[in-house]
Amino acid sequence: xxxxxxxxxxxxxxxxxxxxxxxxxxxxxxxxxxxxxxxxxxxxxxxxxxxxxxxxxxxxxxxxxxxxxxxxxxxxxxxxxxxxxxxxxxxxxxxxxxxxxxxxxxxxxxxxxxxxxxxxxxxxxxxxxxxxxxxxxxxxxxxxxxxxxxxxxxxxxxxxxxxxxxxxxxxxxxxxxxxxxxxxxxxxxxxxxxxxxxxxxxxxxxxxxxxxxxxxxxx
Numbered sequence: 001x002x003x004x005x006x007x008x009x010x011x012x013x014x015x016x017x018x019x020x021x022x023x024x025x026x027x028x029x030x031x032x033x034x035x036x037x038x039x040x041x042x043x044x045x046x047x048x049x050x051x052x053x054x055x056x057x058x059x060x061x062x063x064x065x066x067x068x069x070x071x072x073x074x075x076x077x078x079x080x081x082x083x084x085x086x087x088x089x090x091x092x093x094x095x096x097x098x099x100x101x102x103x104x105x106x107x108x109x110x111x112x113x114x115x116x117x118x119x120x121x122x123x124x125x126x127x128x129x130x131x132x133x134x135x136x137x138x139x140x141x142x143x144x145x146x147x148x149x150x151x152x153x154x155x156x157x158x159x160x161x162x163x164x165x166x167x168x169x170x171x172x173x174x175x176x177x178x179x180x181x182x183x184x185x186x187x188x189x190x191x192x193x194x195x196x197x198x199x200x201x202x203x204x205x206x207x208x209x210x211x212x213x214x215x216x217x218x219x
Contacts, residue, residue: 006188010134013185016088018137019053019095020046022111022144025178029153029171033105052095053115057088078130085123092116106218107152111144114214121206132195132203138182139207145178147215 013021023046027039034042061084064070070080096112098104118136125131149171156168186200195203 002191006191009185009188010192010194013134013138013181014054015133015137016054016057018141019092019111019115020050022115022141023049023108025141025145025174026105026107026111026148028159029148029157029174033107033152049095052091053088057084057091060084060087078126081126081133082123085119085126089116089119089123092119107144107148110147110211110214110218111140113218114140114144114211117213118207118210121210122203125202125206129202130195130199131206132186132189132200134189135186135195135200135203136207136210138185139204140211141207142178142182143208143211145175147211149175151215151219 024039027034027036027042027046031038031041034045036042061070064083065072069083071077092112093116096109096116099109099112118140122131122133122136153171155172156170159167159169182204186204189195189200190197
């Protein structure tokens with residue numbers, strides 16, 4: 001039962017989905033920085049980010065699997081991750097340049113640069129150890145939440161739940177929820193035997209540091 005739940009958590013919070021989740025969180029916390037007053041008003045941007053940072057890299061891995069270039073979609077062997085890292089890196093760099101050149105909100109540009117730094121840092125460290133990409137993604141999500149809570153948002157934000165009405169929620173509550181979620185994802189990877197504690201710690205540190213480096217570069 002626990003292993004099944006851990007597998008579901010691992011799939012739902014796949015590393016390639018993190019940029020999409022970060023954008024969702026930015027739109028939830030402050031949609032006005034994107035020139036809209038609700039999360040759904042930027043659905044085209046959400047679709048573009050989802051396709052560019054998840055769907056297309058995953059399709060590339062699927063093609064590699066079909067050509068027997070990798071053994072499985074899970075990329076359990078760290079050496080099998082080299083090609084997918086490079087392919088995904090191309091998409092991430094492209095998205096970062098798009099966001100930067102078209103003057104998207106600074107928090108989103110920071111997110112994309114941070115994700116790109118984390119990806120290439122993981123690629124480099126992958127030559128020495130199987131760094132947890134899940135942990136790196138969650139580390140990025142946590143540090144992104146910290147940066148936006150303390151530097152780019154108000155103390156609270158309003159969530160429209162339709163028939164249930166409007167609710168004012170503390171950004172600190174969101175930060176705590178993200179930290180708990182990160183713990184769940186990392187615990188799931190440990191339970192599945194996908195990584196050691198050391199690999200999870202290194203991956204998480206990669207994600208955290210990369211977002212803060214991106215913030216220092218672009219603030």
